[in-house]
Amino acid sequence: xxxxxxxxxxxxxxxxxxxxxxxxxxxxxxxxxxxxxxxxxxxxxxxxxxxxxxxxxxxxxxxxxxxxxxxxxxxxxxxxxxxxxxxxxxxxxxxxxxxxxxxxxxxxxxxxxxxxxxxxxxxxxxxxxxxxxxxxxxxxxxxxxxxxxxxxxxxxxxxxxxxxxxxxxxxxxxxxxxxxxxxxxxxxxxxxxxxxxxxxxxx
Amino acid sequence: xxxxxxxxxxxxxxxxxxxxxxxxxxxxxxxxxxxxxxxxxxxxxxxxxxxxxxxxxxxxxxxxxxxxxxxxxxxxxxxxxxxxxxxxxxxxxxxxxxxxxxxxxxxxxxxxxxxxxxxxxxxxxxxxxxxxxxxxxxxxxxxxxxxxxxxxxxxxxxxxxxxxxxxxxxxxxxxxxxxxxxxxxxxxxxxxxxxxxxxxxxxxxxxxxxxxxxxxxxxxxxxxxxxxxxxxxxxxxxxxxxxxxxxxxxxxxxxxxxxxxxxxxxxxxxxxxxxxxxxxxxxxxxxxxxxxxxxxxxxxxxxxxxxxxxxxxxxxxxxxxxxxxxxxxxxxxxxxxxxxxxxxxxxxxxxxxxxxxxxxxxxxxxxxxxxxxxxxxxxxxxxxxxxxxxxxxxxxxxxxxxxxxxxxxxxxxxxxxxxxxxxxxxxxxxxxxxxxxxxxxxxxxxxxxxxxxxxxxxxxxxxxxxxxxxxxxxxxxxxxxxxxxxxxxxxxx
Numbered sequence: 001x002x003x004x005x006x007x008x009x010x011x012x013x014x015x016x017x018x019x020x021x022x023x024x025x026x027x028x029x030x031x032x033x034x035x036x037x038x039x040x041x042x043x044x045x046x047x048x049x050x051x052x053x054x055x056x057x058x059x060x061x062x063x064x065x066x067x068x069x070x071x072x073x074x075x076x077x078x079x080x081x082x083x084x085x086x087x088x089x090x091x092x093x094x095x096x097x098x099x100x101x102x103x104x105x106x107x108x109x110x111x112x113x114x115x116x117x118x119x120x121x122x123x124x125x126x127x128x129x130x131x132x133x134x135x136x137x138x139x140x141x142x143x144x145x146x147x148x149x150x151x152x153x154x155x156x157x158x159x160x161x162x163x164x165x166x167x168x169x170x171x172x173x174x175x176x177x178x179x180x181x182x183x184x185x186x187x188x189x190x191x192x193x194x195x196x197x198x199x200x201x202x203x
Numbered sequence: 204x205x206x207x208x209x210x211x212x213x214x215x216x217x218x219x220x221x222x223x224x225x226x227x228x229x230x231x232x233x234x235x236x237x238x239x240x241x242x243x244x245x246x247x248x249x250x251x252x253x254x255x256x257x258x259x260x261x262x263x264x265x266x267x268x269x270x271x272x273x274x275x276x277x278x279x280x281x282x283x284x285x286x287x288x289x290x291x292x293x294x295x296x297x298x299x300x301x302x303x304x305x306x307x308x309x310x311x312x313x314x315x316x317x318x319x320x321x322x323x324x325x326x327x328x329x330x331x332x333x334x335x336x337x338x339x340x341x342x343x344x345x346x347x348x349x350x351x352x353x354x355x356x357x358x359x360x361x362x363x364x365x366x367x368x369x370x371x372x373x374x375x376x377x378x379x380x381x382x383x384x385x386x387x388x389x390x391x392x393x394x395x396x397x398x399x400x401x402x403x404x405x406x407x408x409x410x411x412x413x414x415x416x417x418x419x420x421x422x423x424x425x426x427x428x429x430x431x432x433x434x435x436x437x438x439x440x441x442x443x444x445x446x447x448x449x450x451x452x453x454x455x456x457x458x459x460x461x462x463x464x465x466x467x468x469x470x471x472x473x474x475x476x477x478x479x480x481x482x483x484x485x486x487x488x489x490x491x492x493x494x495x496x497x498x499x500x501x502x503x504x505x506x507x508x509x510x511x512x513x514x515x516x517x518x519x520x521x522x523x524x525x526x527x528x529x530x531x532x533x534x535x536x537x538x539x540x541x542x543x544x545x546x547x548x549x550x551x552x553x554x555x556x557x558x559x560x561x562x563x564x565x566x567x568x569x570x571x572x573x574x575x576x577x578x579x580x581x582x583x584x585x586x587x588x589x590x591x592x593x594x595x596x597x598x599x600x601x602x603x604x605x606x607x608x609x610x611x612x613x614x615x616x617x618x619x620x621x622x623x624x625x626x627x628x629x630x631x632x633x634x635x636x637x638x639x640x641x642x643x644x645x646x647x648x649x650x651x652x653x654x655x656x657x658x659x660x661x662x663x664x665x666x667x668x669x670x671x672x673x674x675x676x677x678x679x680x681x682x683x684x685x686x687x688x689x690x691x692x693x694x695x696x
Contacts (some may be wrong), residue, residue: 159341159344
């Protein structure tokens with residue numbers, strides 16, 4: 001238990017610290033790197049909770065795909081930090097207000113926890129003791145009870161793909177493309193002209 | 204570990220058919236020659252949608268649930284799905300010439316309409332909050348894309364973007380409401396929710412009510428009821444006209460069907476909680492639809508306000524269905540609403556067919572002034588458009604009048620007198636702008652003649668819808684019995 005507790009505090013502390021660094025780092029590339037650090041440590045937290053599938057998905061999808069995509073975007077956008085910081089004071093009141101509301105909400109939740117003694121029952125997620133692994137359990141649900149939703153989500157992704165192609169793909173008639181068939185079937189006589197050059201007279 | 208049994212697939216046969224067909228259509232478009240693949244895919248899509256109608260009609264009575272209770276088929280779903288399939292098929296037929304004129308002939312257009320129809324059918328058959336959301340998103344996502352299909356036009360792109368941003372906001376509201384309901388009721392299944400609220404005898408926690416209100420807001424956005432209507436005029440004006448024709452009919456009917464299913468099904472016992480909200484959005488939609496349309500000069504914008512008004516009238520039926528405790532009265536409300544939606548479909552398809560024929564020198568025109576003198580240059584078209592306008596205004600003995608009559612009768616029976624009176628007054632105001640179009644066609648001096656020449660398909664659409672509107676009063680039985688058996692499915696479980 002002690003090792004688990006220590007691991008939890010380590011992962012949690014690093015996650016929070018990395019989260020702070022994401023918004024306070026001066027260099028946006030560093031921000032994305034801290035984001036990746038936060039993802040890795042959250043994955044560690046998931047492992048501690050026994051959700052190993054979620055942990056792996058977090059690493060594979062968020063670190064492997066999303067964060068790398070962020071990195072590309074950040075590097076390509078050429079963000080000027082001075083400009084970004086210019087509006088800071090302007091948005092400060094709004095940001096402070098939202099922050100205040102969030103803190104108050106947290107306070108209410110914590111307060112109700114302390115005041116009402118039976119409230120903690122509501123927070124227990126229905127954990128059923130299972131002998132299967134996460135992946136197996138998820139697969140069992142996803143492909144049986146939720147097969148309809150799974151297929152429907154697939155159709156939505158198909159529409160998203162068609163939509164992206166329809167709205168952005170343009171034909172470029174002037175673009176030069178490689179056509180292997182044309183290349184292979186090309187005959188020397190189509191393009192080459194053999195000339196006899198008599199010696200000594202030059203070309 | 205025992206193998207899970209395969210869910211019964213037959214109730215979802217039309218949806219499965221459409222899903223597979225849409226992928227085949229996509230392949231057909233990709234692999235057929237580029238000159239006329241849009242034509243080929245369009246005809247094939249219309250065929251697919253028409254073939255899907257008998258599949259839908261396989262259900263004759265009773266109620267079948269499959270996919271662990273997530274999917275339901277009953278005569279109610281059959282009625283709404285038939286309307287949706289017919290209007291989607293006509294939208295594809297009507298788009299053919301328009302796409303060519305605007306130079307946006309691409310085969311993805313009919314395929315996206317088929318996919319949107321699939322989403323609509325999924326949401327009509329939804330029997331679970333998750334299924335509802337997935338169907339709605341499939342529908343909306345396809346519609347966002349075809350709204351901005353004319354991507355080189357700034358207006359079309361703007362329409363698509365506006366629709367997307369506001370639609371995403373509405374989906375967010377809907378999801379938030381659904382999560383509240385799940386959080387406080389502990390289930391997403393409509394059947395279980397109905398049982399819970401039945402046992403609660405109208406006493407539910409505030410969380411559920413907040414959830415219902417959020418869901419109402421999300422659904423009201425999808426049917427563009429006031430105060431969630433702001434997107435409608437801009438999107439209708441900016442989107443390509445056949446897309447507007449689709450928007451005005453199929454998604455609205457599907458969303459109305461969903462509205463009925465959600466409100467009467469799981470939340471039917473809580474009518475006292477949501478009836479006043481429906482009354483408010485119904486009154487506000489009728490009034491805004493009547494007054495805001497008066498100053499419009501663009502006919503597509505006018506039709507947007509007109510459809511907002513019509514949704515207000517249809518929602519009267521839902522308000523009647525909110526009278527908790529009286530099943531006969533609730534059934535009357537839903538039935539009048541279904542009849543109204545059926546008639547609304549025919550009127551709108553006909554009107555948009557006329558709008559799509561407004562061409563001058565081979566280019567589309569959309570101004571109401573462009574119709575001036577149509578009675579001299581093209582008397583047939585002028586006459587049929589006048590029929591539709593009179594019907595929309597609710598002049599007897601046309602179908603539009605009867606639709607309003609049924610709805611107002613239901614309101615009177617439910618003792619919602621104020622609703623009926625405001626409805627009648629709003630339709631008087633609305634009559635002004637509908638009849639103004641007739642005045643422009645018959646009494647204004649012609650500017651330049653509109654192009655003549657109507658393709659065979661357009662003629663067929665105009666004649667069929669016109670005949671339905673004129674002769675509905677003599678032979679209303681098919682629509683009435685359809686609506687009656689559809690309503691029966693909701694109230695006799």
